[in-house]
Amino acid sequence: MELTRRDAVAALSALGLGGTLAGCVAPPGSEPVAVEHLRETLIAAAEVVYPSAVSGIEPFVAAFLEGRLADRAHVAGLDEAVAELDGNARVWYDAEFAALSVADREQVLRNVGADDADEDPSGTASERVRYYVVNDLLLALYASPTGGELVGLENPQGHAGGIGTYQRGPNA
Amino acid sequence: MSWDRAPAGSAASGADGDADRTPVANADVCVIGAGPAGGIVADRLAEAGREVVILEAGPRFDPDERLARQERAIRPAYDRPDVWDGDPERDAYKSTGERFYPLNHARARGVGGSTLHWQGMVMRLHEDDFDSASVRGVGADWPIDYADLQPYYAAAERELGVAGAADNPFAPPREEPHPMPAFPPSYSDSLFAAACDELEIAMHSVPNARNSEGYDGRSACVGYGTCQPVCPSGAKYDATVHVERAERKGATVIDHAPVQRLEHGPDAIEAAVYATPDGESHRQSADAFVIACGGVETPRLLLLSASSHYPxxxxxxxxxxxxxxxxxxxxxxxxxxxxxxxxxxVGFLTSESHQFYDEADAEQAPFKLEFFNYDGPSPVELALTGDDWGDDLLERLRSDYGSHIGMGGLVEQLPREDSYVGLDHSTTDDHGNPVPNVHWTVGDRALETIERVNEVQERILDELGAEITWQVGPEGTGPAYHHMGTTRMGSAPTESVVGPDLRTHDLENCWIASSSVFPTAGAMNPTLTIAALALKAADHVLETMSSIR
Structure with a gap:
């Protein structure tokens, strides 16, 4: 199933970001952040944590990252989490996370403990990678219409999908 | 504590340091608490041209941050109190009863009060609920009847905006339709309906304080599915509606202003002493005071205001x-x-049954049945836990979601003197005041009725062909977060705190608008009755003030 612009708008909403796609947004604040690198890394992580049934990952992830960039505290946390992934990738594979194969990226996520960790934006490195990378991506996907439909739910929690679907039967 | 965690949209409710939090000169009425009762009273009194000031202990939340609060509601990093910036030091409490009472999951501090996180179900109490001692042989009679409150119920439904239908054969008499049509039944309601037809159990709609169509300048529900604890669209009523309406009529709201004590003489309150974030203490005087702090903080404030007159x-x-x-x-x-x-x-209910409610007597409590639209896991919440991702995670979500079905029910507990809210002097809050001690005792009638509710639920689910996988019975039961009874209403000053006019027996200028005045609880969600009593209290305040001038 292809992630669409509608899914990206829904993800922005579920992520507390308002729900508009108005073009590029530069992160506020004075410290420079390598936005393109954040985008590449999140897309690379999404290719690991998203199911193989979805396509259109790149524009979807780019769109919700654009919304996240408006929140300086979030960007700072994401930047640190991405540095954590890159650091581990360099140690084990001598390359940045986004440059690795899908299998190696998954191994890096496991190396940093993002699979076992509970998310916590101010926790350990594992918990922060889980929060800012893995769970942010999963929240965006499974709160979107396409993500919900993958599970059998057209209007998942966090998506303002109206009050029609709850009345419908499974074969409607 | 949420501040250590930050992001989730970085929603924050820090005090605006530039805000003017000095007392209002020449205030006619000081309302303490900006929840639904305080908001409605303030709106009515401001409408009548009175100079009204509302003192609210918590913050005024930015409506633009509601999506961020929704994210907190979904993400596992945040506990329920984090959604509305709960503060463990400010909100410290003790639970000492036979059952733990999770107070900070049961309330929200700030403008809007607990309606910020409520479910939004708004039923009227049944006629017999007002005459429990006379009709059921237990509990207490209210000093007012359903007929006394009926016009206020109708007004409260218009004030909150209630979507409902006249399809409940067990409901008390109505004088007019609900302001909005009821939400249609859900698909799972239709599954329940077949089983209930076989068992001759009537199902009917649920009155919701949630817009089924545009109402009062607020949109229809758009289905975010996180009603409890946050509605990002504003389709679910919350008391910011009335607080802001009161402000437009001239009322003043002072937030971050917890009242520390009420200064008084033998017959009247003179001033509410409140703290502000800059460390200052202020004194708000007024001709009349309305305490609207809910069933825990209302008695706490009265107990904190002990004096030589009232030791x-x-x-x-x-x-x-x-x-x-x-x-x-x-x-x-x-x-x-x-x-x-x-x-x-969606995050709300569309069907209930009140069929068994009025079977209540001395042994069986009134109860209602609820048919869930959100039983089982929410896939998005499920996706954020576990040690899997990719195709394995999707397979788990598909396995765990899709076939759950469940029912709830609410049961009345009787008023008991050994169930109380007191002060715990061994622990103090962020201002050095003793914290509330919630000593919750339930009683056998309620626990035995829970068994009866479970039996009915099992019959329905068996008829439906369900494999039963969970049950909350007498051992595992918990509160519905409806605090009631702690400044009970009655005619006799020796047996109650306020009279039928909601004014305290002891003080001529002090009214209480809160579920704390309920003499008995019934088994209906209390907020519509709170709103109706708030409208009644406002009328009595105005009558009294008019007779003085």
Whole structure:
């Protein structure tokens, strides 16, 4: 199933970001952040944590990252989490996370403990990678219409999908 | 503590340091608490041209941050109190009863009060609920009847905006339709309906304080599915509606202003002493005071205001301030079917049954049945836990979601003197005041009725062909977060704290607008009755003030 612009708008909403796609947004604040690198890394992580049934990952992830960039505290946390992934990738594979194969990226996520960790934006490195990378991506996907439909739910929690679907039967 | 965690949209409710939090000169009425009762009273009194000031202990939340609060509601990093910036030091409490009472999951501090996180179900109490002692042989009679409150119920439904229908054969008499049509039944309601038809159990709609169409300048529900604890669209009523309306009519709201004590003489309150974030203490005087702080903080404030005139607590000549603390007990049963049940599309209920409610007597409590639209896991919440991702995660979500079905129910507990809210002097809050001690005692009638509720639920689910996988019975029951009874209403000053006009027996210029005045609890969600009583209290305040001038 292809992630669409509608899914990206829904993800922005579920992520507390308002729900508009108005073009590029530069992160506020004075410290420079390598936005393109954040985008590449999140897309690379999404290719690991998203199911193989979805396509259109790149524009979807780019769109919700654009919304996240408006929140300086979030960007700072994401930047640190991405540095954590890159650091581990360099140690084990001598390359940045986004440059690795899908299998190696998954191994890096496991190396940093993002699979076992509970998310916590101010926790350990594992918990922060889980929060800012893995769970942010999963929240965006499974709160979107396409993500919900993958599970059998057209209007998942966090998506303002109206009050029609709850009345419908499974074969409607 | 949420501040350590930050992001989730970085929603924050820090005090605006530039805000003017000095007292209002020449105030006619000081309302303490900006929840639904305080908001409605303030709106009515401001409408009548009175100079009104509202003192609210918590913050004023930015409506633009509601999506960020929704994210907190979904993400596992945040506990329920984090959604509305709960502060463990400010909100410290003790629970010492036979059952733990999770107070900070049961309330929200700030403009809007607990309606910020409520479910939004708004039923009227039944006629017999007002005459429990006379009709059921237990509990207490209210000093007013359903007929006395009926016009206020109708007005409250218009004020909150209630979507409902006249399809409930067990409901008390109505004088006019609900302001909006009821939400249509859900697909899972239709599954329940077949079983209930076989068992001759009537189902009917649920009155919701949630817009089924545009109402009062607020949009229709758009289905975010996180009603409890946050509605990002504003389709669910919350008390910011009335607080802001009161402000437009000239009322002043002072937030971050917890009232520390009420200064008083023998017959009247003179001033509310409140703290502000800059460390200052202020004194708000007024001709009349309306305490609208809910069933826990209302008695706490009275107890904190003890004096030589009232050594056991202000307005406490009866010795009953804080006594008779009640909540509704939850009873539930659920399971799985071998077919899709379409749960978790919305966060509210569309069907109930009040069929068994008026069977209540001395042994059986009134109870109602609820048919869930959100039983079982929410896939997005499920996706954020576990050690899997990719195709494995999707397979788990598909396996765990889709076939759950469940029922709930609320059961009345009787008022008991040994169930109370007091002060715990061994622990203090962020201003050095003793914290509330919630000593919750339930009683056998409620626990035995929970067994009866479970039996009915099992019959329905068996008829439906469900495999029952969970049940909340007498052992596991918990509160529905409806705090009631701690400044009970009655005619006799020796047996109650306020009279039928909601004015305290002891003080001529002090009214209480809150579920704390309920003499008995019934088994209906209390907010519509709170709103109706708030409208009644406002009328009495105006009558009294008019007669003085």
């Amino acid at each position: 056991d607590g202000l307005a406490n000549s009866s010795g009953l301030v804080g006594r008779y603390f009640m909540d509704h007990l939850f009873a539930g049963t659920g399971g799985v079917l071998d077919e899709p049940t379409r749960q978790n599309h």
